[in-house]
Amino acid sequence: MAETMRAVRLHADWDPKSGFKLGSKDIDKVQTYLGSLVWRNPHLEIEKVGVPQAGPGEVVIETRQVGICGSDVHMAQPDDQGYIWYPGLTGFPCTLGHEISGVVVDVGPGTFNKATGQPYKGGEWVCPEEMLWCGECRPCADGFPNHCERLDEIGFNVDGGFTKYIKLPAKVLWSLDPLREKYNDEDVFRLGSMVEPTSVAYNALIERGGGIRPGDNAVVLGGGPIGMAGIAILKKAGAAKVILSEPEAGRRDLGIRMGADEVIDPINEDFADRVLEITKGLGAKIYLEATGLPTVVFPDIEKAIWEGKGLNSTVVIVARAEAKIPLTGEVFQVRRAHVVGAQGHSGHGTFPRVIECMASGMNVLPMMTKEIALDDVPENIVALRTDRKECKISCHRPSATA
Secondary structure, eight states: OOSEEEEEEEEEEEOOOTTOOOOTTOBTTTBBSOGGGTEEEEEEEEEEEEOOOOOTTEEEEEEEEEEOOHHHHHHSOBOTTSBBSOOSOBOSSEEOOOEEEEEEEEEOTTOOBTTTTBOOOSOOEEEEOSEEOOSOSHHHHTTOGGGOTTOEEBTTTBOOSSSSEEEEEGGGEEEOHHHHTTSOHHHHHHHHHHHHHHHHHHIIIIIISOOOOTTOEEEEEOOSHHHHHHHHHHHHTTOSEEEEEOSOHHHHHHHHHHTOSEEEOTTTSOHHHHHHHHTTTOOOSEEEEOSSOHHHHHHHHHHHHHHSSOOOOEEEEOSOOSSOOOOOHHHHHHTTOEEEEOOOOOSTTHHHHHHHHHHTTOOOGGGEEEEEOGGGHHHHHHHTTTOOSOSEEEEEOSSTTO
16 A cells, blocks of 8 residues: 555634533543534645554455535534534544445454454455444443444544545444445445445434334425435335425425425425325324424424324434524423434444345435545535535545555
8 A cells, every 4th residue: 555645634723612611522622522612714625644554453444435424514614703513523633524435455453344254354345334432331331332422433533534545443344245236336335335324314213213104104304315315214114205395496306216205395385284285184203304404494393293183203303403492392292292313323233224225225326416536525515515406425436446
């Protein structure tokens, strides 16, 4: 391997807002779990960095496909005071990119391939979880790795995949071999890079939201990648009607291609009235809040729940936002409704289940609407602040040795 490689790196200034106090998991001038309160003046650069070497329990992956996530956009996006939009765990400078697929090229001692039960040898096609859980803290021991007390995150506070090689713990890798039976090689890597965002939607809807029974109705608010993946999952799970609420016409059209039965333009239509019309007054069993605009969408969700004939609706919050939710307790009490939060994608067999869903016909390829080279990543991250015509933009490397 070469000694250096090019990487898309995000820099920002550590400049905490008034009243900010370091938490027990923050590190002064290094990382925080409250990014939008601390990091200011973000800027992207393509820099040369060292090539990683695999240590004990680690492998190095040569990346083939890396998607741009909304969190990449919001980490690099300043508000009117210059602070980043993203509210969560962040540590800069950092190489961005966590929606990754690639090929194992370097293996340290003590690795274990879950697909074969043997050590990694090199050449395996894999995708990683984004959350680097410790496996030793109380949440991990209780089976909740998404809430690890020592959590690191690829592309947030640990160097990510917008580069040629990335070093990862072997424990977070999953084999893409099931996809090789159905898809061509390039599409395997494309799908592999979408396992992570699709697993976020799966965790939100199935694990945290409790899933649906075949024949239930479901609503997805927000036609970004998580929302689009949610549509595919809900149809795979047997939803009678999946309704997408999305203001951008192109994304509504894409939602239909992903399996949505009906779409709503919430700017020009009354959301609750349309949900009740489509469901013949029943409403939906599950509402996936994937907009990040809780102050805008929650009153509409509440109206649909309040006026619908069905009980026991669940609202799943998957989009990250600082804003407080305007919630009316009476609505949720009387209608036996629930609100749950969903973070991450690790544990509970989520990654292998998503891979098997894809292998058995759940094709999420339509939501990848644009492929770019590494040099084009920064400008596309910036463009996605306002450009909603694209859904999933992905950095593509044509071969494992190119």
